[in-house]
Amino acid sequence: MSARTILTGNTLDTDRVLEGDVAIIGSGAGGAISADVLARAGLRVVVVEEGAYRTPADFVPREIPAFAELYVEGGVRLTRDGSIGVVQGRTVGGSTAVNWTSSFRTPEPTLRYWREVLGITGLSAAELAPWFELIEKRLHIAPWETPNPNNQLLARGAAKLGWHHGPIRRNVSGCANLGYCGLGCPTGAKQSMDVTAIPDALDHGAVLVTRVRADRLRLRADRVTAVECLALDERGVKPTGRRVTLRAPWVIAAGAAINTPGLLLRSDVPDPHRLVGKRTFLQTHNYSLAFMPEIVDPFFGAQQSVYVDEFTWRDGVDGRAGFNMEAAGAQPVVSMHAWNGIGTELADFARRLPHLHTLVSQIRDGFAPDSRGGEVRLRGDGSPVLDYPITDFVWDGVRRSYLAMAECQFAAGAESVHPACSDARAYRSWAEARREIGTLRLRPLNVYLNSTHPLGGCPMGPDPRTAVVGIDCRHHHLANLAVIDGSIVPTSLGVNPSLTIYALAARAATGLAERIGGAGAAGASPG
Amino acid sequence: MDDTVRITRRGLLRAGLLGSALLWAGGQIGCGGRHAASRPAAGSGERQALTPAGEAILGAVIPVVLGSLLPGDEKERRRVLAIGLDTIDRYLAFLPEALQREAGDAFATLDLLPARVLLVGTWRPWSETPPATVAAFLRSARSSRFDLVRRIFVFLQSLAVLAWFDQRAAWPAIGYPGPPVERTSANWSLE
Numbered sequence: 001m002s003a004r005t006i007l008t009g010n011t012l013d014t015d016r017v018l019e020g021d022v023a024i025i026g027s028g029a030g031g032a033i034s035a036d037v038l039a040r041a042g043l044r045v046v047v048v049e050e051g052a053y054r055t056p057a058d059f060v061p062r063e064i065p066a067f068a069e070l071y072v073e074g075g076v077r078l079t080r081d082g083s084i085g086v087v088q089g090r091t092v093g094g095s096t097a098v099n100w101t102s103s104f105r106t107p108e109p110t111l112r113y114w115r116e117v118l119g120i121t122g123l124s125a126a127e128l129a130p131w132f133e134l135i136e137k138r139l140h141i142a143p144w145e146t147p148n149p150n151n152q153l154l155a156r157g158a159a160k161l162g163w164h165h166g167p168i169r170r171n172v173s174g175c176a177n178l179g180y181c182g183l184g185c186p187t188g189a190k191q192s193m194d195v196t197a198i199p200d201a202l203d204h205g206a207v208l209v210t211r212v213r214a215d216r217l218r219l220r221a222d223r224v225t226a227v228e229c230l231a232l233d234e235r236g237v238k239p240t241g242r243r244v245t246l247r248a249p250w251v252i253a254a255g256a257a258i259n260t261p262g263l264l265l266r267s268d269v270p271d272p273h274r275l276v277g278k279r280t281f282l283q284t285h286n287y288s289l290a291f292m293p294e295i296v297d298p299f300f301g302a303q304q305s306v307y308v309d310e311f312t313w314r315d316g317v318d319g320r321a322g323f324n325m326e327a328a329g330a331q332p333v334v335s336m337h338a339w340n341g342i343g344t345e346l347a348d349f350a351r352r353l354p355h356l357h358t359l360v361s362q363i364r365d366g367f368a369p370d371s372r373g374g375e376v377r378l379r380g381d382g383s384p385v386l387d388y389p390i391t392d393f394v395w396d397g398v399r400r401s402y403l404a405m406a407e408c409q410f411a412a413g414a415e416s417v418h419p420a421c422s423d424a425r426a427y428r429s430w431a432e433a434r435r436e437i438g439t440l441r442l443r444p445l446n447v448y449l450n451s452t453h454p455l456g457g458c459p460m461g462p463d464p465r466t467a468v469v470g471i472d473c474r475h476h477h478l479a480n481l482a483v484i485d486g487s488i489v490p491t492s493l494g495v496n497p498s499l500t501i502y503a504l505a506a507r508a509a510t511g512l513a514e515r516i517g518g519a520g521a522a523g524a525s526p527g
Numbered sequence: 528m529d530d531t532v533r534i535t536r537r538g539l540l541r542a543g544l545l546g547s548a549l550l551w552a553g554g555q556i557g558c559g560g561r562h563a564a565s566r567p568a569a570g571s572g573e574r575q576a577l578t579p580a581g582e583a584i585l586g587a588v589i590p591v592v593l594g595s596l597l598p599g600d601e602k603e604r605r606r607v608l609a610i611g612l613d614t615i616d617r618y619l620a621f622l623p624e625a626l627q628r629e630a631g632d633a634f635a636t637l638d639l640l641p642a643r644v645l646l647v648g649t650w651r652p653w654s655e656t657p658p659a660t661v662a663a664f665l666r667s668a669r670s671s672r673f674d675l676v677r678r679i680f681v682f683l684q685s686l687a688v689l690a691w692f693d694q695r696a697a698w699p700a701i702g703y704p705g706p707p708v709e710r711t712s713a714n715w716s717l718e
Binding site for chain 2: 057059060061062063064065067068069073074076081082083178180186187235236237238297299300331332333336337340342343344346347350351353354379380381383422423443444445446
């Protein structure tokens with residue numbers, strides 16, 4: 001094991017040019033797995049990351065410091081009209097460092113849709129299985145058998161109603177069940193990229209540069225000739241004036257949805273069919289808040305360990321909006337953030353926090369003809385912003401999932417249920433909730449919406465007229481650019497996306513290693 | 528539906544349209560951060576992102592949003608409000624510069640007399656606006672028919688939540704025992 005090479009952008013006092021075989025932009029699920037696979041294959045890898053490198057001992061289990069320091073735009077990256085907060089990580093490990101560890105294989109109906117409607121071959125469940133197995137073994141992904149009360153109540157409600165549900169698998173090893181996954185795992189149990197693939201890649205000679213932002217790809221003919229990066233200050237906000245230039249025969253964009261399309265748009269990457277940034281999907285999350293007679297203590301214990309998929313595919317893959325359902329209890333700021341009370345109503349609500357039971361629904365987008373997602377645009381300063389119109393398709397999903405969540409919470413014994421919507425109120429029975437939610441006024445900024453699953457914007461597919469990258473993740477118009485992150489996912493998934501991104505990244509990076517011909521490329525293959 | 532509701536709605540219609548114009552104007556004033564009110568307060572502690580206008584507005588809004596959750600003792604109340612404003616300042620300072628400017632512009636606009644008159648219904652500066660007036664403004668903004676006004680509400684209310692619930696002083700009343708692991712931080716007081 002050689003000494004690890006890590007440069008911090010905020011301390012650079014000269015401009016730097018870094019050379020390697022592969023330059024990787026971003027250290028999240030896609031970038032880190034790619035870095036690990038390619039470095040193990042003997043290739044010289046350089047990874048740049050806008051966030052800082054924190055170790056488990058650095059993580060502070062307090063909400064505001066974590067949101068400010070570890071997340072993009074403070075954890076609330078608002079869509080253009082301010083109505084949906086997109087949640088993404090901005091630290092070494094990307095969103096994997098702050099996600100809640102929920103690990104699902106890509107559902108069969110999603111893969112079938114990709115094959116039958118989008119013409120994506122080679123990604124059947126059987127063909128992906130070895131890649132899933134590789135990652136599941138690597139990240140210790142296993143079902144979580146000791147759900148906290150928040151999740152037990154979800155399972156209880158679903159069981160009473162006869163709804164299909166099951167335990168969520170989590171990427172943890174020696175988890176102490178603290179429930180602080182979203183603030184960076186303080187014990188290092190979470191098998192996120194910052195404690196797995198990134199250190200392994202570093203041990204195989206990869207170079208990591210933190211606190212730099214990829215500003216622009218420099219292009220000549222059909223090739224990327226350099227990646228121009230700006231060094232940032234200690235907070236990762238202001239450019240220091242120092243530049244870092246990456247030169248490598250291969251470039252992997254792995255900055256995730258919104259950022260990767262933003263980089264391609266800023267760089268004027270060839271886009272003859274105007275696809276970049278379009279078809280960005282959020283699998284929009286809406287919330288239902290209930291008070292239970294028993295103590296829930298939603299701030300403790302693994303946040304998500306039970307899923308309900310009763311409604312995910314019920315109306316067909318491309319019918320009206322399907323949604324899955326999970327628990328969403330957390331520490332006080334997150335718990336209180338979903339409900340915008342004032343004065344006494346807020347105080348009364350907050351004092352009952354130990355009894356609060358929170359459910360989240362995630363509304364599957366990108367399959368139905370009238371579900372085309374949002375579009376990434378550039379602000380005047382070149383930074384990307386997502387324009388995501390909330391269509392009737394989404395509102396219908398919000399209403400039906402409010403109904404389903406309320407029904408589940410009452411079945412679990414709730415005393416009252418309050419959809420996280422300021423035009424709603426607390427309902428005392430399922431009959432009342434059903435009547436009221438059926439006619440509840442739904443409008444932007446009154447319905448609390450966010451998304452921890454932004455996907456798409458650089459969709460993969462065989463046809464350059466409808467896809468930005470091929471099924472091997474190589475760009476359709478630039479010979480030495482690959483995109484390996486959530487932006488290649490051509491629809492939402494119907495589940496939490498991390499495992500899908502890990503597996504697609506392992507597959508694509510292994511293919512790339514074989515193409516480039518690294519010394520030990522074969523060693524990266526699964527099985 | 529009685530006259531009061533209709534009049535209120537007419538009032539909000541007016542406020543909504545003029546509010547849009549004002550916010551636009553504020554954006555122009557604050558463009559590039561040249562306007563003094565869009566810059567962090569000079570000499571008031573060590574503010575990095577929160578502007579004097581923002582401090583004045585939040586100073587009026589936070590106690591109204593949090594109500595009886597805040598300590599009754601005046602000295603303790605001042606202490607936790609100061610921590611809350613420090614927290615907001617540090618949180619804003621980690622946002623991209625464009626968003627810091629946007630927040631500064633929004634505060635600058637809300638601090639303009641026409642905005643106070645039209646949206647809040649008072650000629651007084653924020654620091655002298657009675658809590659009942661601020662509460663009425665927040666309630667009407669929350670249910671406004673104008674997206675922009677509702678956006679202002681969400682912005683202010685969520686900053687108040689952010690200012691309070693991560694503070695130790697907030698936890699006993701809401702039954703949160705605090706994190707199981709204690710850490711220190713160079714950037715945050717963690718009070």
